Amino acid sequence: MNQRYLPLAATIAIFLIAYAVCIAQYPNMLSTRVMGNLLTDNAFLGIAAVGMTFVILSGGIDLSIGAVIAFTGVFLAVLLQSTAIHPLAAFVLALVITTAFGALMGAIIHHLEMPPFIVTLAGMFLARGMAFVLTIDSIPIRHPFYATLKSLYYTLPGGGRITLIGGLMLLVFAAGILVAHRTRFGANVYALGGGAATAQLMGVPTGRTTILIYALSGFLAGLSGIVFSLYTSAGYSLATVGVELDAIAAVVIGGTLLTGGSGFVAGTLVGILIQGLIQTYITFDGSLSSWWTKILIGALLFAFILLQKGLIQFTGRRRRHA
Amino acid sequence: MQPDSSHVLSATGIDKIFPGARALNRVDFSLHRGEVHALLGENGAGKSTLVKCLTGAYARDGGRIVLDGADIDPQSTLEAQNLGIGTVYQEVNLLANLTVAENLFLGRQPRRFGLVSARKMNRRAKALLAEYDLDIDVTAGLAAYSVAVQQVVAIARAVDLSGKVLILDEPTASLDAHEVAMLFRIVRRLRERGLGIVFITHFLEQVYEISDRITVLRNGGLVGTRATADLPRRELIAMMLGRELVQEVAGGHGARGEAGDVRFRFRGFGRKGHIQPFDLDICAGEVVGIAGLLGSGRTETAEILFGAERADSGTAQADGRALDLSSPRAAIREKFGFCPEDRKVDGIVGDLSVRENIALALQARRGWARPISRGEQDQLADRYIKALDIRTSDREKPIRLLSGGNQQKAILARWLATNPDFLILDEPTRGIDVGAHAEIIRLIESLCEKGMSLIVISSELEELVAYSSRVIVLRDRAHVAELTGSAVTTDGIVEAIAASAGRVEA
Numbered sequence: 001m002n003q004r005y006l007p008l009a010a011t012i013a014i015f016l017i018a019y020a021v022c023i024a025q026y027p028n029m030l031s032t033r034v035m036g037n038l039l040t041d042n043a044f045l046g047i048a049a050v051g052m053t054f055v056i057l058s059g060g061i062d063l064s065i066g067a068v069i070a071f072t073g074v075f076l077a078v079l080l081q082s083t084a085i086h087p088l089a090a091f092v093l094a095l096v097i098t099t100a101f102g103a104l105m106g107a108i109i110h111h112l113e114m115p116p117f118i119v120t121l122a123g124m125f126l127a128r129g130m131a132f133v134l135t136i137d138s139i140p141i142r143h144p145f146y147a148t149l150k151s152l153y154y155t156l157p158g159g160g161r162i163t164l165i166g167g168l169m170l171l172v173f174a175a176g177i178l179v180a181h182r183t184r185f186g187a188n189v190y191a192l193g194g195g196a197a198t199a200q201l202m203g204v205p206t207g208r209t210t211i212l213i214y215a216l217s218g219f220l221a222g223l224s225g226i227v228f229s230l231y232t233s234a235g236y237s238l239a240t241v242g243v244e245l246d247a248i249a250a251v252v253i254g255g256t257l258l259t260g261g262s263g264f265v266a267g268t269l270v271g272i273l274i275q276g277l278i279q280t281y282i283t284f285d286g287s288l289s290s291w292w293t294k295i296l297i298g299a300l301l302f303a304f305i306l307l308q309k310g311l312i313q314f315t316g317r318r319r320r321h322a
Numbered sequence: 323m324q325p326d327s328s329h330v331l332s333a334t335g336i337d338k339i340f341p342g343a344r345a346l347n348r349v350d351f352s353l354h355r356g357e358v359h360a361l362l363g364e365n366g367a368g369k370s371t372l373v374k375c376l377t378g379a380y381a382r383d384g385g386r387i388v389l390d391g392a393d394i395d396p397q398s399t400l401e402a403q404n405l406g407i408g409t410v411y412q413e414v415n416l417l418a419n420l421t422v423a424e425n426l427f428l429g430r431q432p433r434r435f436g437l438v439s440a441r442k443m444n445r446r447a448k449a450l451l452a453e454y455d456l457d458i459d460v461t462a463g464l465a466a467y468s469v470a471v472q473q474v475v476a477i478a479r480a481v482d483l484s485g486k487v488l489i490l491d492e493p494t495a496s497l498d499a500h501e502v503a504m505l506f507r508i509v510r511r512l513r514e515r516g517l518g519i520v521f522i523t524h525f526l527e528q529v530y531e532i533s534d535r536i537t538v539l540r541n542g543g544l545v546g547t548r549a550t551a552d553l554p555r556r557e558l559i560a561m562m563l564g565r566e567l568v569q570e571v572a573g574g575h576g577a578r579g580e581a582g583d584v585r586f587r588f589r590g591f592g593r594k595g596h597i598q599p600f601d602l603d604i605c606a607g608e609v610v611g612i613a614g615l616l617g618s619g620r621t622e623t624a625e626i627l628f629g630a631e632r633a634d635s636g637t638a639q640a641d642g643r644a645l646d647l648s649s650p651r652a653a654i655r656e657k658f659g660f661c662p663e664d665r666k667v668d669g670i671v672g673d674l675s676v677r678e679n680i681a682l683a684l685q686a687r688r689g690w691a692r693p694i695s696r697g698e699q700d701q702l703a704d705r706y707i708k709a710l711d712i713r714t715s716d717r718e719k720p721i722r723l724l725s726g727g728n729q730q731k732a733i734l735a736r737w738l739a740t741n742p743d744f745l746i747l748d749e750p751t752r753g754i755d756v757g758a759h760a761e762i763i764r765l766i767e768s769l770c771e772k773g774m775s776l777i778v779i780s781s782e783l784e785e786l787v788a789y790s791s792r793v794i795v796l797r798d799r800a801h802v803a804e805l806t807g808s809a810v811t812t813d814g815i816v817e818a819i820a821a822s823a824g825r826v827e828a
């Protein structure tokens with residue numbers, strides 16, 4: 001098997017084994033209901049993680065997405081509460097803002113040659129601050145259109161539901177996979193992650209690509225914010241704190257190299273599902289503290305980083321004797 | 323210089339100033355259609371900088387560039403590519419995390435219905451490399467292949483991109499004779515097609531073999547442009563160095579060391595899958611050459627001697643005492659040194675200064691608990707900067723800002739500074755100019771006189787013959803022949819290599 005698929009294969013294997021263990025203990029977990037809920041509950045995280053995958057593939061990081069999600073939720077709630085604007089128009093507006101916000105961060109990273117870590121950290125404070133400026137309360141969204149959207153779902157055999165937002169996440173993943181592997185932009189993202197200086201010499205438009213990557217991440221964070229507001233029917237400026245870290249964890253568990261240049265968007269989906277599965281298991285158990293999720297994810301992350309390090313060393317060795 | 327119609331590219335008055343160094347000073351350069359134009363000069367003369375100014379990789383500080391009669395001002399290499407200028411830069415040119423095919427077609431992937439078609443791309447990549455006799459799995463990661471293969475891939479990419487101009491900055495540095503011949507066949511074909519080709523190298527034989535005109539730079543200034551046929555080698559060297567070279571390659575000293583006692587003794591030394599067990603005796607002050615085609619096990623021999631790969635059979639002794647060569651650290655403690663071939667991967671620490679890079683190996687041997695004082699480091703650095711003529715504005719300059727050849731010299735200095743008993747040099751003169759070449763050979767000789775034993779791996783047979791008392795010939799990862807005394811001649815080595823016949827796979 002090709003080397004580069006190994007982390008992905010490992011992730012899928014871990015997911016399957018974990019699922020098998022869960023089923024062995026709680027046979028009820030083998031149902032389309034559980035799977036449907038897995039998708040719905042993690043939809044916002046999954047969508048944001050697709051953006052994060054692109055950012056990490058290019059060798060960067062985006063710490064702002066949790067704050068951008070919260071901002072989007074608050075923005076929608078305030079807008080729908082205080083104006084008569086249709087939610088669809090509000091969605092478009094929110095996406096325009098978050099995309100521009102991402103593009104701006106990308107431009108700063110490229111033109112001022114600042115580390116993405118610092119720029120997006122500043123972006124995080126800025127977005128969270130903007131959300132607080134709008135309101136510090138949790139504002140419910142009671143627009144009838146929200147109710148309509150929430151009532152849309154596709155019933156699976158067995159009674160499970162693919163909700164609108166769960167389906168949207170799958171669509172975003174499909175689109176992400178296509179963009180990453182079948183477009184020139186996607187190839188440029190990988191090239192950037194392999195080495196910005198070399199990519200530049202090879203004629204990759206590094207500036208444009210960087211700006212597009214962070215714009216994409218901003219757009220998907222905005223979309224994630226919309227999904228989150230649908231999921232919770234509210235906007236709250238203190239929501240989704242630390243979601244960027246969950247997204248990073250999903251990306252790394254999904255087999256993407258944190259240093260960039262290698263990985264798969266599909267892996268991130270599996271990473272999300274693994275996180276969701278752990279959470280579901282803890283819910284089923286009922287007696288475990290939800291902090292076990294964090295502990296297990298921490299352990300998994302560690303294991304994956306070790307696996308990747310081992311792989312890199314292995315390929316390094318092979319290369320010298322090729 | 324007025325651009326005329328026979329010029330495909332002409333540059334006038336190119337200036338480039340780096341902080342602390344003027345790299346180019348009003349340089350003129352013109353390239354005819356259908357010519358191979360050699361761009362020559364010492365290490366640090368400004369050749370790579372000129373190329374980068376022409377292709378938009380650097381923003382020039384002055385001057386005019388005309389392509390096909392129209393002024394151009396490329397702001398990026400992408401723009402230069404789109405204008406029909408394909409370039410192989412001196413440094414790493416490709417991305418190790420992408421596949422071979424992706425590297426070849428990055429930025430111009432074949433598409434179907436707007437989507438990249440991997441199948442089409444792989445098929446075309448395969449066809450493209452077939453022209454270079456390279457039959458490899460193009461869907462495998464580039465990192466899986468040797469430096470030479472990567473270099474061929476980089477060349478193939480640049481050739482494919484060059485509609486009008488092809489620029490090759492030391493493309494042959496890691497190629498063997500067979501691959502060079504193939505590259506030249508392709509260059510000739512492109513020349514017939516009317517391309518202008520710029521060729522940078524330090525191999526003067528190659529210059530005379532392929533180029534039509536020669537432009538020489540020195541210290542960032544233009545020395546002159548001449549027809550190759552009218553420029554004898556001596557005069558060319560004088561143009562490059564600004565002085566006559568006393569002795570281009572030092573005379574041979576084939577008999578050296580044979581009378582001495584054996585100092586290092588290896589018996590049945592080997593490692594499965596890397597190099598078959600071999601016996602090797604080296605006297606103090608002796609130089610043993612290692613020859614063989616790429617992939618014959620030359621680098622593997624060096625690595626096992628230095629502990630970079632652990633031997634799984636055999637013994638190593640020095641003066642009858644068993645040696646611990648289980649790791650490079652252990653080997654360094656035994657006063658071994660190894661100057662590797664691929665300096666970008668194994669050699670330089672780009673952000674450290676020239677001084678720190680030179681002091682590195684000596685510091686490692688002393689252990690970090692006993693730091694080398696700053697004064698000592700300065701002295702060490704200054705001594706080798708002078709001895710090897712490393713061109714740098716000062717010793718605190720980050721080494722990545724040095725020219726390619728000068729980086730190579732600094733790595734050599736690092737190992738010479740440890741004053742080893744046993745030194746392995748893998749292609750020590752790659753990318754080093756003729757003047758420094760002679761300096762290095764002189765330095766090696768003086769070290770041997772002090773009793774150092776030396777193993778030199780080189781594809782330049784004249785060079786091997788010049789200073790080795792014995793030459794070991796490798797083939798298919800085994801030591802197959804040993805030439806001594808009067809048998810050490812280029813013809814003898816070629817014959818021994820050829821006795822194996824067969825093309826070695828990359």
Ligand SMILES: Nc1ncnc2c1ncn2[C@@H]1O[C@H](COP(=O)(O)OP(=O)(O)OP(=O)(O)O)[C@@H](O)[C@H]1O
Nearest residue numbers: 340345365366367368369370371724725726727728
């Ligand atoms: N980015 C940079 N910053 C500062 N100085 C630089 C930079 N790049 C090159 N130089 C300096 O410019 C001079 C010319 O370097 P250049 O790489 O063009 O030499 P070269 O002729 O290609 O030499 P070589 O044969 O060793 O490759 C050198 O003295 C080098 O130290």
Ligand SMILES: [Mg+2]
Nearest residue numbers: 370412725726
């Ligand atoms: Mg150079």
